[in-house]
Amino acid sequence: MTTNPILQINHLQKKFGHFQALKDITFSVNAGEVFGFIGPNGAGKSTTIRVLLGLIRATGGDATIFGQDVWHDSVAIHQRLAYVPGDVYLWPNLTGGEIIDLLLKMNGSQHSQRTDDLITQFGLDPTKKARTYSKGNRQKVALIAALSQNADFYIFDEPTSGLDPLNERQFQLAVLALKQQGKAVLLSSHILSEVERMCDRIAIIREGSIIETGSLEEMRHLTRTVITVTLQTALDVTQLAGVHNAEPGQHPNEWQFSVEAKSLPAVMATLTEHHIMALQSTPPTLEDLFMHYYTTEKE
Template identity: 55%
Template sequence: MAVLKVENLTKKFGKFTALDKVNLEVQKGEVYGFIGPNGAGKTTTIRVLLGILKATEGKATILGKDAWRDAVEIHKQIAYVPGDVNLWSNLTGGEVIDLFVKLRGTNNKSRREELIKRFDLDPKKKCRTYSKGNRQKVALIAAFASDADLYILDEPTSGLDPLMERIFQECVMEAKLAGKSIFLSSHILSEVEKLCDKVSIIRQGNIIETGTLDQLRHLTRTSVLIRTKQPITALKELKGVHNIEEKPQGLSFQVDTEELSNIIKYVSQFEIVKLESAPPTLEDLFMRHYKGVGGAL
């Protein structure tokens, strides 16, 4: 049974369709990336999953329960971290963490202390004195200190410095190894690439691509930099070659991954002196889908 399942989920606000027949499925022990630019529908999807918004059509279930009807029961088994955390200004960070952990019925003090140390948080300070990054740390510590079955993380590293981002990534991998499921919404592609087993790309309320990173890489292009003894002729006429550019260090171009073998065979007859290739990234795929689409990335 899938830990999280969304079937033909549609959400309308008046005449505006924020989500249009969205389908997602997260399995036990899986880190699932949900990516797209701001305004694509990521947060709306998460609000439906949390039972904050009611779907116009379709169905969303978490751990076999209906996301809207059984929201109270579901919340006992999940941990949620938003991208912009608001805390009680008069409580200390430690008090807020304790409150959230107790609400979930767990009381693992050693885990709490370990996470406070790893995230380098001063738990004695009042929340009103915290920077955005420190507020984010409080929410992350509270989430990872609880024994949740599913972590729903919406832009969770917003405001964290690179060192703390690495700590966050370690916590996600530890949760995965413990058999927990993580649903990670992000527009930081490097983060998704490091952590996720599977990815869905959402654009204007529609899921436009879903698959493992390896499956998605077949749809992207490999960057090649080559220098040969003889000038390469007719390269631009070959199938799968794009963006040819002369550079001081050699000839630069992109190749559709499925054509790479044929292209290398062809250029080898010109006596290769230097050859560099960079594997396609999630960013390449992302940019390919969003090229020519308005809105901030």
């Protein structure tokens, strides 16, 4: 069965004057999928999103949403698209409630029971003027307006950077509900635990290029697993291929080390020969992967 992706980006490029902000961006997002978009400051996440929204025009490659061109067909696309920017600017003299209703109207939507539920869930006081809101409260206003729309594709650019953990949780629950309804979500984030918890697939962007795409499981294969093992008979694990940072533990024949994914089967076979008495393995976290990609040179 083949399904058309909701978002398809092919070798997208964007130049600002002589500066090439996007060099080569290719990935796709399918219906029912939460897609994580991560990378260091200035990597090109917001620029990619601005191209997708039709706010700036790509200088190379192409991108489609719902099969339509993001630049030429932006009017049609926006009828089924909801978006929350990282920096939310609001009309200072309107109340939060007025702004939510205004944003909804601008998107051809209207205030519904879902809007009221979201206001309660996020604990927003909608009667206050926007100029009195903190950063987190401004973000809530934009999130409530976006989440109460009945869109098919939701784009969030670092939506939880100003939210406290309780509201971050509310946001995550709301996104998971969208996923269950078969909606597609693109989530740019620096909060790795959030990406790890919510995203089906991830793209890592660095200096305007996508350097890795895939599920977290697939990416984990690219790095090392940490193993703590106690053996019955002595073994010098430092001699095994693919083993790094090996250190003896507190007990006799106890070791802690990291092992490359490709060497894991051979290492496990050798450990088994020495009779494993206890073993604990920790898969690499997204944070390990992140550090790995950010600190190693591109080959």
